[in-house]
Amino acid sequence: MPGRMHQVELVEAADEPVRSPSAAPGRRVDVALDEDAPAGRTDDVLAARTWLRRHARTLVPAAAVLVATLLVTQLVIDRREAARLAALAAIPGVVAPADSSIGVIWRAEPRLAAALQSGAMVDGVLVGGIQDADGSPSVVGLDPDTGAVAWVTPVDLPTPQPTPTSSSPELWISCSALLHEGPSVAACVSQQYGEGVQGTPPSSVWVLDPSDGRLLAERVVDGGSGLAFTDQAMVVAERVTDDGSPAETDADAVSWEVTATDLITGDARWTWTSPVTDVVSRDDGPEGLSGLTAASVQTHDDRIVVGVDNHAWILTTGGDLVRDVPLEPASWLQPARAGxxxxxxxxxxxxxxxxxxxxxxxxxxxxxxxxxxxxxxxxxxxxxxxxxxxxxxxxxxxxxxxxxxxxxxxxxxxxxxxxxxxxxxxxxxxxxxxxxxxxxxxxxxxxxxxxLAHQLSTDGTNLLVPGLGVTLEAYSLRDGELAWSTDLSEEVAGDRSTAFVQGFRSGWHDPRLYVWMDSGSVAVLG
Structure with a gap:
């Protein structure tokens, strides 16, 4: 409680020691003293104020340096995180950054939805194959943020095969982003499938400029040949005889000629030919389990894997043989990690x-x-x-x-x-x-x-996991804690019943998550 009133004299430097007995007196005022206060408190406060005043010239610059250091440190951290996320964005399968505000940013009707399933991001454009109502194929370029059609390039099939239910073939068109002497190009391959398709139809290959859809090159690859891409080149494996001429489809033994050609000019870069191997038929009993109707060609890092019937070969992307691998019935060779x-x-x-x-x-x-x-x-x-x-x-x-x-x-x-x-x-x-x-x-x-979590995606910060219904959940990569969850059922369904929503999907080459509808249309999230 406050004590009695005492008269005290105020001086200009109340927290400094008296330097001279002749110092001018200050004003006299009445103040209330707290007589119950601890005895040492006044001296402590006085000492603290004295220390601060004496060191003020040093403390202010030091504080400024500390604040600047913290700001620079945070800026460095932010830049490193931005660089990390940018690097992750270049990794196939990593989706765009997402948070609880994620929602439908555009919709694709069934015709354009096919481009999301098998398309690829090429220099900021989503390039994919589509098929018109009359069966005519095209390659389309889409803005991945808005769905706006940047360009459409009609393309031709070598030998269209109608199906029992349609006068046009059913197509799967897959596209990839490849480098060619610096700029990226889109390479798209057609595959005809469905009931009534005879044998293995030839495939069409289209190489396009992603900026305007201009067709840079077009090739046809025989149905029994294997096909894959490396940067700069298209690699094809096809049957040949001892003298290098095309082998008959019913030949009992063939060699496989693997050729890499320039994506645009078609000029041969290198050729490698296998030893003669037996052709295995599905009618050859247990041995026929390895019978293939076409060669399998895969590229993985700096290796090419060619698989045919009872044999596989591992080549470098320069065409040198690394390994010859005999295959037993029902066997196959596949790339793993780390070479x-x-x-x-x-x-x-x-x-x-x-x-x-x-x-x-x-x-x-x-x-x-x-x-x-x-x-x-x-x-x-x-x-x-x-x-x-x-x-x-x-x-x-x-x-x-x-x-x-x-x-x-x-x-x-x-x-x-x-x-x-x-x-x-x-x-x-x-x-x-x-x-x-x-x-x-x-x-x-x-x-x-x-x-059961059937699918895992990531934006580099969280694991994105489909929940019940059309709920999307985000779990921190750091500790697995639930970061956020959002129910997208009504927004995705739009004017349709949520019962028609099929679920989440994400493309290997497409940086967006999307939700599939039973009609074949998709809602793209962002």
Whole structure:
């Protein structure tokens, strides 16, 4: 409580010691003193004020430096994060940044929706193949943010094959972004399919300028040939005889000529020809399980894999032979990670049996096959991911050394989906989301789920997981905590019943999440 009133004298430097007894007196005023206050409080306050005044000239610049340092540090962090997200955006499968405000930014009717399924981002344009009502094929360029049609380029098929229900063929047109002497180009391939299609029809290849849709080159590849792309080149594997001429379709033994040609000019860059191999027919009993109607050609990093009947060859992108791999019945060769390949065999017990083919030529027997990742940024480069198989599907996930093939770690149980970022493997199991150190298998966090997560996507900050109905949930990559959740059912359905909404999808080459409708149309999210 306040004490008695006392008269005190105020001086200009009340917190400084008296320097001279002749100092001029100040004004006299009455103040109330708190007699219950601790005895030392006044002296403490006086000392603090004195210290601050004496050091003010030093403290103000220091504080300014501290604030500037914090601002610069935050700016550096922001720039690093922006650079990280920009790098992630270039990785196939990583979607655009998303938050709880995500919603429908544009819709595509069934004709244009096909471009999202099999299209690719090429220099900021979504390039994909579509088919008009009369069956005529075209390649279209779309603005991925608005859906606006930038250009449409009509294209031709070599030998259109009508189906029993239509006078025009059913088509699947897949597009890829490739480099050609600097600028990117779009390379699109047509495949005819459906009931009534005879044999394996030839494929058309169209190379286009993504800026205006200009057709730069057009090729036709025979139906029995294999086709793939590397940057700068188209690689085709086709049957030939001993003298290099085309082999008859009913030949018992053939060689396979693999040729890389310039994407636009068609000039040959290199040619490699296999030894003579037997042609396996589906009528050849158990041996016929490896019979193919066409060569299989895949590109992976700086390797090309050619598979035919009972043989596979691994080549460099320059056409040099790396490995000759005989294949048993019901076997196939597939790329894994870190320069490793896996020869897998499907056994009568519905289990995988495989062999790791390491870069140094070593072979390691395993009872798993290569695991597929929706996103792989190439981190943990010395680890190969493999999966097992059980009565109910994928059973067990393993990490193996790419140098020795040794088992580094194993995760039991069903694994539905997975992706790799920054050395961490994120997986959806039958009952949870998990983050594992890709090298050690240590579980960094685990988030239980009350449902099966059939799909995993990421924007580089969160795991994006379809929830119940048309709910999208985001879980932090850092700790697995739920960051946000939003129900998009009514917005996606528009003027239709939500019962017609099929669910989320994301394209391998398309940077957007979209929701599929039963009509074939899609709602693109952003």
């Amino acid at each position: 490793v390949f896996i020869k897998s065999t499907w056994t009568s017990s519905d289990l995988y049996r495989g062999i790791l083919l390491l870069e140094d030529g070593t072979e390691v027997a395993i009872d798993e096959t290569a695991g597929w990742l929706a996103v792989d940024d190439g981190s943990a480069p010395d680890v190969v991911i493999t999966i097992g198989d059980g009565a109910r599907g994928t059973d067990g996930l393993s990490g193996r050394s790419a140098r020795t093939g040794d088992l580094l770690w194993h995760l039991e149980g069903s694994v539905v989906a997975g992706l790799m970022l920054d050395g961490t493997l994120y997986v959806a199991t039958g009952d949870s989301l998990r983050a594992l150190d890709a090298t050690t298998g240590e579980v960094l966090w685990r988030t239980p789920l009350e449902r």
